[in-house]
Amino acid sequence: MNEKPVILTLDAGGGTFTFTALQDEQPLIDSFPLHAHSDDLDLSIETMIKGFYRVIDEIGTKPDAISFAFPGPADYKHGIIGDLPNLTGYRGGVPLGPILEEEFQIPVYINNDGDLFALGESRSGFLPYVNELLERSGNPKRYKNLVGVTLGTGFGVGISINGRLLQGDNSAAAEGWKLRNKQFNYTNIEDTISIKALKRIYAEQIAISPENAPDPVDLARIAKGEIEGVQPAAREVFLRFGDALGDALAHLTTIVDGLIVIGGGVSGAYDLFSGAMLDEMNGYFTSLNGIKQPRLLQKVYNLENSWQTQEFTTTEHAVIVTNKRLKRKVYYQPEKKTGIGLSRLGTSKAISLGAYHFAMNRLTE
Template sequence: MTTNPEDDSRIVMTLDAGGTSFKFSAIRGNKAITQPFAVPSNGDRLDACLATLVGGFERVRESIPEAPVAISFAFPGPADYPRGIIGNLGNLPCFRGGIALGPMLEAKFGIPTFINNDGDLFVYGEAIAGFLPQVNSLLEKAGSPKRYKNLFGVTLGTGFGGGIVRDGELFRGDNICAGEVWLMRSKLHPKTNAEEGACIRAVRRAYGEIAGIPFDLTPDPKTIFDIGNGKVDGNQTAAVEAFRLLGESVGDSMAIALTLLDGLAVVGGGVSGAWPLFLPAIVDELNGSYTSPTGEKFRRLAQSAFNLEDPAQLETFLQGNKREITVPGSPRKLAYDSMPRVGVGMSRLGTSEAVAIGAYAYALSQLS
């Protein structure tokens, strides 16, 4: 079981690498000790991109009070992360063919370098210092005997990312391809993958189709969210439905993952601020049903799903169905909660901070 590194005094330089920008920071004791800064990634030119990476970490190193013990950061997509080799990434085309980025940075800075998937590190950070411990704390305060060890998470932005933490440990898989939720089948468009219904372009596409607007003329998701809330002029019905469809698509993929993982679920990413319009649809999908060949309906999940951003649902989730039972033939009593349930909620740290804390914790675990 990974322990919380909040009391660790070592410094790790971190990076949240996206297709358009690189966000640098340095973490000690689960807290940023420098002001994070972002620079353009130059992802279409290898020399410029590598220079950006080196320059960013040099800038961080100059701003911290003592020498860092490692570099640890996230990249958006599958790669040979244990060896530090970045391969074919759609958002960063300059790395096509395989670039030994980790060994290059180790040689340049003289410290170990760890690279992981951004979705993985987001969920790892939320499991260590965000959503997972907060929910467990609320359960403890409510007098519930229930505690959670597993967390599934998704990020909604330019793409659809995912990650898994099992029993406190980051689960990466034998090919470092665990949590690749974007490659699940789309419920709404079965001939394509789940990402096409669970990202920025999905919201824009759905809004445009319903409102009768060409995709290139559709607004960004933040504006569509404001339209849905009546704060900005536009097709409010189309905006609300666009986010509902996003929630249905995400909920379908989440249901498949939770069937296998059985834990809590957390949502982050650039679209996550619009959660009031899509989180209810995620939970509705999780609580949906199948129909047998004889017409009988049965639950999609064995567990009941709760929206932990809804105060009433949170209260029901925390209370569960707890009671005392007596051990047969003995006066001994045990606390028993007979309600299997999953809770779904939003990032407690913010996506970039969660990625940084996940990267920090991962580096410390490897150094140990």
């Protein structure tokens, strides 16, 4: 193994495979794309192999592992890819990981992009950023767990616990898209949390076909009054989006109790949906006896807001407790807090660094 391990990786999005290599979290070469040939399995795998050999030639050293994100369904633990809707050549269980391991004689790790996004943000992005804010504020609290969500074509989720990816026994942990939809309890969350859903919600309000509805970027601009369109309908789109998202994130927070970071294309409309999202997360249940209780044990702070960030990091509400049986004073923070904010790395970079850290974890076990 190299003194500082070299990890080969690729991005399998957009009909291309984009290759690079990382060492000490930094790229060793400029990334380059090759056509994925997604409808021809043999040609697609051949392209992948050629791409990795080209990376090896450019870096001039033997790599220590290959690690990358690839669409599912898949048995990621064993590197086997299932029937992919967008890479139609992959059918019937493709042993992609074992094929690459035999070819290059190094370990190969494959995961989904939502998982690697979360891992990248937990090791190199949002989580260390938040802990640095706490340190600068003189607050002894440190966070170790993180939920990462990507908002785009669908609702991607990954969970990092103590810097390790939560994978599950069937490579199916954190499949957040399977959460029930608050607004339509007979379906899953992606019927509200997806690009397709955003277009549908706008179209339904103004009686047009969803195919003719603006994309999310233009919907956000309409909602802000920057371009022509039906502004009330566009604003309603993001209110519903935020409400459903807040419900899903509240469920995840109940289980994980960690920070939450948001990436993906639709995260650019954070200022439009975050209010409804936080209202839901910091809202209340009403018991059958009529008594209200907070939805979560934690209060969720918007770390894209300077005032809320200050409230999140402050130690003003902390208590130093003593007892006649104790010789020392103990720091006590009565309020349980968690924070939510946007990716500090960018989605693509976070996924790439997640792939790097996953490989490093496995190589050093």
